[in-house]
Amino acid sequence: ITCVTPARTAGAKDVVVTINGVSATKTGGFTYLPVPTITSLSATTGATAGGETITITGSGFVQGATTVTVGGTSRTVTWVSATEITITTAAHASGAVDVVVTTAGGNSAATTFTYN
Numbered sequence: 001i002t003c004v005t006p007a008r009t010a011g012a013k014d015v016v017v018t019i020n021g022v023s024a025t026k027t028g029g030f031t032y033l034p035v036p037t038i039t040s041l042s043a044t045t046g047a048t049a050g051g052e053t054i055t056i057t058g059s060g061f062v063q064g065a066t067t068v069t070v071g072g073t074s075r076t077v078t079w080v081s082a083t084e085i086t087i088t089t090a091a092h093a094s095g096a097v098d099v100v101v102t103t104a105g106g107n108s109a110a111t112t113f114t115y116n
Helices: none
Strands: 011-019 020-031 036-040 053-059 067-070 072-077 078-081 084-088 095-103 113-115
Touching: 036 095, 036 113, 053 095, 067 084
Parallel strands: none
Antiparallel strands: 011 020, 036 053, 053 084, 067 072, 067 095, 078 084, 095 113
16 A cells, blocks of 8 residues: 655644545554754854864754755764754855755755855
8 A cells, every 4th residue: 555645744643544445543653753943053154174063953853864964065963852963064165055954854944054
């Protein structure tokens, strides 16, 4: 059986399968994950050489299943909690770049980090 899930709010939802008029329900059988959010960065500027450790505060961070890109470059994530992770910037040309957090729930809205 293959199905497509509609957009819903985060949380556990029931799964109902009906075949020839007979239904079976798995209570809480599917969980929608929240889209991660970024509420702040511990540093919003850093050197073009990289090496800046940044604490990202927000929500929806999943241990072992959260990725971060800075200027499109993947960074190693250290998970602290569902609301805090840390990364270290890579070398990058001068200018503003997007910081994006991704989980199975989707992509956060971009937050700006500026290389000087």
